[in-house]
Amino acid sequence: MTTQNNVILNRRSLLKGLGVVLGAQFASQLVGGSGLSVAMAFQQDSALRQLQLLSERQLKTLASMADLIIPQTDTPGALETDCHWFVDNQLKHCFDSDEQAVATVILNKIDTVALGQWGKAFYQGEQAGQLALLTALEATEDPFTQADTKAFKMLKALVVFGFFTSKVGMTQLLAYDPVPGGFKGSVPYASVGKAYSGGYPF
Amino acid sequence: MSVNEYDAIVVGSGISGGWAAKELSERGLKVLMLERGRNIEHIKDYKNAHKEAWDYPHHDVPTQQMKLDYPVLRRDYPLNESTFGMWANEKEAPYTEDKRFDWYRGYHVGGRSLLWGRQSYRFNEQDFLANAQEGIAVDWPIRYEDLAPWYDYVERFAGISGSREGLDVLPDGQFQPPIPLNCVEKDVAARIKKAFAGTRHLIHSRCANITEPKPEQGRTNCQYRAKCWLGCPFGGYFSTQSATLPAALKTGNLTLRPFSVVSRVLYDKDKKRATGVEVIDAQTNQVIEYKSKLVFLNASAFNSTWLLMNSATDVWEGGLGSSSGELGHNVMDHHFRVGASADVEGYLDKYTFGRRPAGFYIPRYRNWHKDKRDYLRGFGYQGSASRQGWQKDIREMGIGAELKAGLSEPGHWSIGMSAFGEILPYHDNRIYLNHQVKDKWGLPVLVMNVEIKQNELAMRKDMQADAMEMFEAAGLKNVKGYDSDYAPGMGIHEMGTARMGRDAKSSVLNKHNQVWDAPNVFVTDGACMTSASCVNPSLTYMALTARAAAFAVEELKRGNL
Numbered sequence: 001m002t003t004q005n006n007v008i009l010n011r012r013s014l015l016k017g018l019g020v021v022l023g024a025q026f027a028s029q030l031v032g033g034s035g036l037s038v039a040m041a042f043q044q045d046s047a048l049r050q051l052q053l054l055s056e057r058q059l060k061t062l063a064s065m066a067d068l069i070i071p072q073t074d075t076p077g078a079l080e081t082d083c084h085w086f087v088d089n090q091l092k093h094c095f096d097s098d099e100q101a102v103a104t105v106i107l108n109k110i111d112t113v114a115l116g117q118w119g120k121a122f123y124q125g126e127q128a129g130q131l132a133l134l135t136a137l138e139a140t141e142d143p144f145t146q147a148d149t150k151a152f153k154m155l156k157a158l159v160v161f162g163f164f165t166s167k168v169g170m171t172q173l174l175a176y177d178p179v180p181g182g183f184k185g186s187v188p189y190a191s192v193g194k195a196y197s198g199g200y201p202f
Numbered sequence: 203m204s205v206n207e208y209d210a211i212v213v214g215s216g217i218s219g220g221w222a223a224k225e226l227s228e229r230g231l232k233v234l235m236l237e238r239g240r241n242i243e244h245i246k247d248y249k250n251a252h253k254e255a256w257d258y259p260h261h262d263v264p265t266q267q268m269k270l271d272y273p274v275l276r277r278d279y280p281l282n283e284s285t286f287g288m289w290a291n292e293k294e295a296p297y298t299e300d301k302r303f304d305w306y307r308g309y310h311v312g313g314r315s316l317l318w319g320r321q322s323y324r325f326n327e328q329d330f331l332a333n334a335q336e337g338i339a340v341d342w343p344i345r346y347e348d349l350a351p352w353y354d355y356v357e358r359f360a361g362i363s364g365s366r367e368g369l370d371v372l373p374d375g376q377f378q379p380p381i382p383l384n385c386v387e388k389d390v391a392a393r394i395k396k397a398f399a400g401t402r403h404l405i406h407s408r409c410a411n412i413t414e415p416k417p418e419q420g421r422t423n424c425q426y427r428a429k430c431w432l433g434c435p436f437g438g439y440f441s442t443q444s445a446t447l448p449a450a451l452k453t454g455n456l457t458l459r460p461f462s463v464v465s466r467v468l469y470d471k472d473k474k475r476a477t478g479v480e481v482i483d484a485q486t487n488q489v490i491e492y493k494s495k496l497v498f499l500n501a502s503a504f505n506s507t508w509l510l511m512n513s514a515t516d517v518w519e520g521g522l523g524s525s526s527g528e529l530g531h532n533v534m535d536h537h538f539r540v541g542a543s544a545d546v547e548g549y550l551d552k553y554t555f556g557r558r559p560a561g562f563y564i565p566r567y568r569n570w571h572k573d574k575r576d577y578l579r580g581f582g583y584q585g586s587a588s589r590q591g592w593q594k595d596i597r598e599m600g601i602g603a604e605l606k607a608g609l610s611e612p613g614h615w616s617i618g619m620s621a622f623g624e625i626l627p628y629h630d631n632r633i634y635l636n637h638q639v640k641d642k643w644g645l646p647v648l649v650m651n652v653e654i655k656q657n658e659l660a661m662r663k664d665m666q667a668d669a670m671e672m673f674e675a676a677g678l679k680n681v682k683g684y685d686s687d688y689a690p691g692m693g694i695h696e697m698g699t700a701r702m703g704r705d706a707k708s709s710v711l712n713k714h715n716q717v718w719d720a721p722n723v724f725v726t727d728g729a730c731m732t733s734a735s736c737v738n739p740s741l742t743y744m745a746l747t748a749r750a751a752a753f754a755v756e757e758l759k760r761g762n763l
Contacts, residue, residue, distance in 0.1 A: 069601040077606070086261075093265040134601060156601065164592040164609065165255035165262075173610045174592065178252070180426040183556035185384035192553050195591045195612040198428065 049085050052092035053100055058107040059084055060123040065110070066159045068131055075172050078163045086162040087155065099154070106151035110134075113143060170197035208234040208457070209758075210496035211479055213464045213509065216313025218727040218743040219500030220446030221356070225751035226498070227455035231758075234492055235450075236462040238484060238501075239290075239309035242316070244443035248433030250284050258283040277304050278692055280317075285431050288317060294642040303650030304691035305504070311460055313502065314694070315441040317431050320410040320559065321584065322362045323737035324353050324373045328570075333733050336578055339532060339627040340703045342732045343713035346373070352745035359449075360440040360744060361416055363424075363560075364408030372405075372565040372582075372737070378413045380406035381424070381560050386546050386587040386615050390676045391562070397675035402567050407560035407584065410440035410741075419445055426556030439559070461485050463643050467497055467522055467723060469514035475763070476522075476723045482643045495763060496722050496754055500747070503728030504633055507699040508648055510710070510717070510725075511635050523700060523710040523717045530634050532627035532701055533652045534734040536693035539686040540662050542669035543618035544678035546587060553589060553612060561586030564619070564672075566736055568664060577660040578626065581736045583669065585619025617678065621665035624736040626657055627698055631690075652690040662688075695739050700729035715750040722763040726750045 051059060063084040070078035078084070091103050110133065114122035118129060125133075136142075138156075140149040163169045170176050174197035209231035212222045219235060227233045241247070255261045264272075264281045272292050275281040280289060290307035297305060308314040327346040334341035350373075357376040364377040383391065383406055391404035411424040421437030421444055430439050437444035450456040461484040468477045468491065478493035499506040507530055511521035518524045566580035567573060590613030599605045631652040639647045666683040673681045703709020706718035711730050717723040726747040728739060735742075757763045 070606045071603055073603050073606060075606075090260055090263065093267070094260050094263050096266065131602070138600065160592070160605075160609065162261065167254070167256045169592075170254060170256065173606070178254070178427065180556035183382060183424075183426045183554070183558050185382040185388070185554055186552050187555045189551050189553040189612070192555075194610050195589075196557075197591075198557055 048082060048089060052088045054088045054091070054104065054107070057111065057121070057123075058104060059088055060121070061107045061111050062087060062155070064123040064125075064130060065134065065155065066163075068127070068134055069156055069159045070163050076168050078159055081163055081166040081168045083159055083162045083166070086166070087158045090158060090162065102151045103155060106148055106155065109144075109148060110137065164197075206478075206491060207493045208232045209494060210234070210498060210754075211236065211492055211494040212498045212500055213479065214313060214500035214502060214505070214727065215311045215442055215447070215458070216308065216500065216502060216727070217315045217318065217442070217740050218747045219313070219498070220315060220442035220450070221744050221747040222498040222500050222724075222726060222751050223450040223456055223458075224446040225748050226496070226755065227450045227453040229751070229755040230453075230455065231496070231755065232455050232457075233450070234457045234459060234494065236464055236479070236481060236492075237311045237313075237458065237460045238463045239311065239460065241311045241458070241460040242433070242443065244437070244448070245433075245435045248435055250432040251429060251435050253284065253432070274304055275306065277689070278306075280306055285317065288431070295647075296639060296641065297648045297650060298636050298639055300649055300651040301653050302689045303652050304689050305650070305696070306691070306694050307502065307505075311458065312442040312447075316433055316443065318410075318441075318740060319694075319738065320430065320439050321563075321738040322357075322360070322364075322408050322410050322741040323563075323582075324375055325349070325735045325737065325742055326371055326373055328371075329733065329735040332579065333627075338578070338733070339629075340701070340708045340732060343702050343704045343709075348713075349742070349745050349749065352749040353741065356741065356744040356748055360410050360445060360741075361412035361414075361421070362408055362410055362741070363406075363413045365406045367403065367405050369403065369565055371567070371570055375408070377408065381409065381411065381413060381558055382406070383562055384554050384587060385552050386549055386617065387562050390546075390587065390617065390673075390678070393676040394564075394672050398567075398672075401571075401573075402564060402672065404562050404564050407563050409560040411438055411559045412440075419448065421445070424559060426558060428557035428559055430559050463645070464501070464509060465489075465512065465643070465645055467499075467509060467513035467720070468493075469517065469522060469720060471514070471517050474720060476720050482645075484643070487643065495758060496724070498747075498751070498754075499723065499725045499729070500727045503696045503699055503731075504648055506725050506727055506729045507633065508635070510700060512646070514720075518719075522723070523719055525719055526703075526707055526710055528629075528701060528703075528708065529710050530699050531629050531632045532698040533631040533633060533650075533690070534625045534627055534695075534697040534731065535652075535690050536622045536695045536734065536736065536738075537625055537654050537658050537662065537688045537690075538620050538622045538693055539688045540665045540669075540684065541583065541585070541618065541620040542666065542673050542681060542683045543616060544673040544682070545680040546615035546617055546678055549615050558586070562619075568661075568668075575660075575664065577657045577664075579624035579657070579661070579736065581621040581623035581661060581665050583619040583621050585617065587615055587617035589613055589615050617673065619669055621662075621669065622693070622736055622738070623658060623661045623665055624734050625654060625690075627701070627733055628655060631698075633699055650691070654688065654690065695728070695734070697728040697731035697734050697739060700725050701732045702730050703732065714753045715746060721757075722754075724750050724754055 066078040212235045215237040269276040290309040330342045365380040366374040424438035463482045510523045514522040564583035568580040592609040594613035635646045637646045670683045700710040702711045
């Protein structure tokens with residue numbers, strides 16, 4: 001129990017740190033980024049931390065979502081892999097304008113619903129409330145529509161893709177073996193104990 | 203000899219071009235191999251061979267800009283970040299379509315030998331007889347027996363892994379040990395064998411990934427990384443770079459010239475012989491003539507034919523080899539993207555080790571022996587069974603720690619297979635030159651006018667229904683048939699357009715792959731095919747090329763060329 005609370009606490013502080021990070025892209029132009037190294041210690045590559053499609057607010061919403069979709073447990077979660085930044089970048093470069101609109105509209109709606117229910121932004125909400133809201137969204141409960149649920153699942157799929165194709169996802173969550181060297185058509189599952197990384201297209 | 207003079211010129215450096223260069227240079231000829239694209243050096247230039255998903259800016263997903271730049275490639279799976287730059291630049295080298303044709307080209311040294319599926323099967327005796335027996339197109343000028351020793355020869359060198367099955371429909375070859383089936387595939391194979399009384403066989407794929415090292419070629423056996431398309435630093439599969447090119451270079455007789463767009467075969471109408479080729483340097487646009495006694499066209503099926511069409515037009519309006527009226531005609535491919543998938547119960551305590559570059563194969567059984575259908579020819583299946591990874595259906599798993607844990611475990615086993623069917627050689631399936639549209643070098647481009655017809659459409663019904671029937675007979679659950687539609691070209695097995703035949707009136711090439719109108723010009727890539735069989739064709743190109751090269755050198759020595 002204690003461990004779990006600590007994990008949640010760590011999550012919360014990470015999310016608070018995000019505000020610093022979001023300002024960082026502007027601040028770094030002034031201070032060269034070095035002074036921000038502590039705040040960014042968990043980030044992988046500052047070059048990838050430039051807003052692409054989303055607004056700052058939308059990215060914060062997405063970050064909170066990513067943290068709930070794939071939380072830190074005994075292994076790192078989506079947030080540690082910069083998954084929200086990956087999704088923003090992916091949306092900008094790999095999706096057409098209709099799909100991009102679907103993504104931004106649902107992010108806005110999640111925030112609007114949160115504002116109506118709690119009087120504050122989604123990313124500022126309590127984790128239990130955030131979880132309840134996303135659960136209602138995935139189950140198409142009022143005030144969410146089927147289109148909203150579909151849009152959420154697109155973002156969820158992107159978070160999952162980004163995470164399980166990240167270095168952390170592929171090497172820590174999954175069984176990673178860059179050069180197996182041989183093939184066996186049957187081994188005890190217990191000898192592996194988790195799913196393999198790789199497979200098409202890797 | 204002057205610097206621009208050789209014994210033989212090989213146009214193209216892919217699977218068949220590499221073989222031509224190797225065979226001709228090993229037989230003592232001074233050979234010039236011309237490649238329109240850039241060089242890719244073995245190992246050194248496989249820049250993505252050790253990258254993982256996270257190393258690509260978009261984790262290997264194509265960007266919108268890539269889709270804009272590659273309107274053809276985007277139609278199917280080949281467009282991604284890891285193989286980007288390994289496919290022909292569509293802006294520099296366009297083509298036009300009367301009917302949709304997906305043309306996936308590798309314009310670089312090695313061509314599609316770096317990007318091929320590596321499935322390697324022999325044609326059978328019937329494949330060479332069917333046209334004549336059924337009154338389709340023209341008879342092959344050769345029989346299985348003519349090619350069998352050459353299949354032996356190329357299999358031993360290339361390294362083909364597979365199992366000897368004793369099936370007349372899929373002749374055995376000189377195999378290395380097969381890549382194993384997994385536990386589910388073995389059981390499904392046994393159940394299919396029982397359910398169909400030994401008339402249908404689920405066997406190991408036969409593929410050009412080696413299971414034993416070839417130290418004489420500096421090649422290590424397959425390491426089961428499943429990254430073949432990125433170029434294999436171990437030489438684990440056959441490619442020009444891993445196998446034929448080093449052998450050819452070792453002779454000291456080969457000159458390789460990348461960035462060389464061959465614009466025409468030079469033809470002496472008095473001697474009725476080619477005298478060489480004209481090259482446009484792809485980077486400088488300089489036009490250079492190279493002279494030779496022999497010319498081998500291995501530019502890939504359609505480009506070899508394009509080159510013939512653009513040559514000797516002062517003698518024949520339709521180009522060299524057009525006197526038969528068959529140049530550009532009888533386009534074939536393999537139609538596929540139809541089959542079935544199913545869930546496999548149990549085996550949850552079992553998993554596999556290593557990422558196989560192959561799976562299983564079910565050879566043709568339709569219109570074979572006593573079986574008779576309402577269409578001609580047949581199809582085979584390629585497939586595999588596996589446990590789903592994190593890509594499994596995430597939609598029902600909610601969010602949070604449970605989702606994360608769930609995706610970190612493999613899912614249940616499933617199995618799937620797609621049929622690959624023979625396309626008949628129809629005269630009106632053709633390619634021709636479009637002089638209104640020019641490529642980057644001012645050369646006319648090809649027009650595609652190809653479709654599948656009634657025979658293929660009737661076959662596709664069996665291709666789906668049979669797959670479902672076999673999975674159901676094997677006791678599998680949730681059996682689902684599919685037909686994802688097929689557009690000509692998607693098989694990346696384009697064949698025909700300069701077929702072999704028995705006379706100059708009905709074919710472009712004779713039984714030794716010589717152009718009837720210029721016997722020192724040989725075409726030994728997919729263009730030469732008289733029919734398509736249903737098996738993957740590259741191994742047959744290798745055998746035909748080695749056979750033709752040996753003949754060409756003999757003829758040269760005899761003073762006949």
